[in-house]
Amino acid sequence: MRPPLEHELREALVRNLELIEPGLRPVQLKEYPLPNAHGTKGSIDILARDRHQMWVVVELKRSRSSARQALHEVNKYAELLCREKHLASDRIRAVIVAMPDDWEELLTAVSNAARDWSHDLRGYRLLLDDGGHPIAAERVQLLPRAFEPRITPIHNLFFFKAEEQRLHGWNLISKVAADLGALDLLAADFDRVAQKQGIPAPFGLYLAVGRVDEASASVDLLNGYDGPEPFAAEHPAEYLALCAICNRLARSEIPGMTMEGARPGLLTNLADDPNWAIQGFRGTGAFDGTAAYEDRDLFRFLSGDDRGDGQVLYTGSASPRVASRWRGFRREIRQSLAGNPVWESLVAGWLDEASEKVGYGDIGLHIYNPCNLLQAIIHGWPSRLEEFLPMVMGEAVSDEGQHSSVRGALCWNGRGMSLPEAVRLVHQDSLALMSNMYGGTMWERDRELLELLGLQYVLLEKIGPGQAETSAVDERRVWVRHTQGARAYSARANPSAYAQACADIAANGEIISVTQYLNKHSREVELVAREYRAFIHVI
Structure with a gap:
């Protein structure tokens, strides 16, 4: 028997649409023509x-x-119904009906479109009788969103006496990953390359646990965890996976092996330390040797700045017109600015405004948000301050070439107590400082210290036709945070308000950065640096 043609199926189906859904009725029995003032009709x-x-x-x-044309057709017709028939977008949905075999071609593409399209999109398999007439339609179960195996903040360090031991340790870790259900792990090998004397275990393995996919994970990981360890509440399955890995290596009794806790951002410190060098990366599951990632991707995953998970360092860019990436970009920025509500509010305000102006252009941000001025003094004074002080550097470039550059800084308002006095008041004694450092509360103490010193976070913006040096045609603005949120003051649009905003963050009419403040009070800074370097053994 000859298979029915498409128009024959349409004529049979249009009179019996309830095969697809109860209550479905045709607007007209014939095909519905749509004019198109912008091109192809249909x-x-x-x-x-x-x-x-x-x-x-x-x-x-x-x-x-x-069947391959189906998505093109429904996209076109939904748009034309809005444009040519003036229908509300939220009152339109689409259904693709195809033969069972044709869904092998359609399933992946329709699943992706159904998740991201603004209109509801469904699929049906049309079943025919021996005569080629429609007798039923089965709803197609579209594919769920692919599991995203990103790295979590569950990290750990392992140290080995020999390179062969590290390889043996990794093989044991991989075995645990397989037993727990294709666990996604990412690790970096790093070696002691200088000043090796006194280092009993110079071969390191930095390990991070990826998100656990509940669909494939061992039941042992899905029972949850209610202990006090950091991150366990947000990532219980991943924490239990790390516990299983550590227990397995502990039972292996590898001579001289040691373990230490780690966190996002620590690998960056190791990479910057001239005594250590990263030798390569290893992975299981989504991060094994077949993955499409480059080494720089893997490093960013482990350091946490790829998604702001490190809450210290982040570099990223996006176009506001690419909605899915823009949402992720904004989320990553919020995460990287955790513990710094002032900059979080100011940057969010700048992004809101910039996203409306750039059109199809781009916005990029580099953030360093340590929330620890005392650490910058201890490690950076006097010649390396810029490496440790907080910063925000942003650029918004419109599709017409207009640039908006923003720079975040700590500024001194000319008031506040002396640095040694403020540090002692906030950190009390060495025992309290240690408690703050290892308890993860330095960002709270840092906020108190800045307030006592008269230092505050601000954003300084320049808007102009290009990236050249500041000129008379550029607009200068300052972003400050009030109780009602972030607000920008323009030197051109409102000179008096701009002058007042600058006066609030300046000392005697001059905006003084934290670097200038520290150099201005160099004797006090030197006293604090010496005292706390001696305590935490920094050379």
Whole structure:
């Protein structure tokens, strides 16, 4: 028997749309023509109304070759219904009807479109009797969103006496990953390359646990964890996975092996230390040797700055017109500015405004948010301060070439107590400092210290036609945070308000950065640096 043609199926189906959904009825029995003032015309196979009075674009595909056109057709017709028939976008949805075999070609593409398209999109397999007449339609179960195996903050360090021991340790770790259900792990080998004397275990392995996929994980990881360890509440399965790995290596009794806790950002410190060198990366599951990642991607995953998980360092860019990436970009920035509500508010305000102006342009940000002025003094004074002081550097470039550059800084308002006095008041004694350092509360103490010193976070912005040095045609603005949120003051649009905003953050009319403040009070800074370097053994 000859298989029915597509128009024959359409004529049979249009009179019996309830095979697809109860209450579905055709707007007209013929194909529904749509004019198009912007190009190609077209006709909807079946335009229907559902029981909620929504318009439903029913696209029928009979062969595998025509099935490939289905997404193009429903996209076009939904847009034309809005433009040419003036229908509300939220009142339109679409249905793709195809033969069972044709869904092998359609399933992946339709699943992706259904998740990200603004209109509801569904698929149905059309079943025919021996005579080629429609007798039923089965709803297609679209594919769920692919599991995203990103790295979590569950990290650990392992040290070995010999390179062969490290390889043995990694093999044991890989075995545990397999036993726990294709666990995604990422690790970096790093070696002591200088000043090796007194280092009993110079071969390191930095390990991070990826998100646990509950669909494939061992049941042992899905029972949750209610202990006090950091991150366990947010990542219980991943923490239990790390516990299983550490227990396995502890039982192996590798001579001289030691373990230490780690956190996002620590690998960056190791990479910057001339005594250590990263030798390469290892992974299991999504991060094994077959993955498409480059070494720089793997390093960013482990350091945490790829998504702001390190809450210290972040570099990223996005276009506001790419909605999915823009949402992720904003989320990563918020994460990287955790513990710094002032900069978080100011940067969010700048991004809100910049996203409206750049069109199809780009916005990029580099953030260093340690929330620890005392650490900058201890490690950076006097010649390396810029490496440790907080910063925000941002650039928004419109598709027309207009630039907005923003720089975040700590500024001194000319008031506040002396640095040694403020540090002693906040940190009390050496025992309290140690408690703050290892208890993860330095960012809270840092906020208190800045307030006592008269230092505050601000954003300084320049808007102009290019990236050249500041000129008379550029607009200068200062962003400050008030109780009602972030606000920008323009030197051009409102000179008096701009002058007042600058006066609030300046000392005697001059904006003084934290670097200038520290150099201005160099004797006090030297006293604090010597005292706390001696305590924490920094040379």
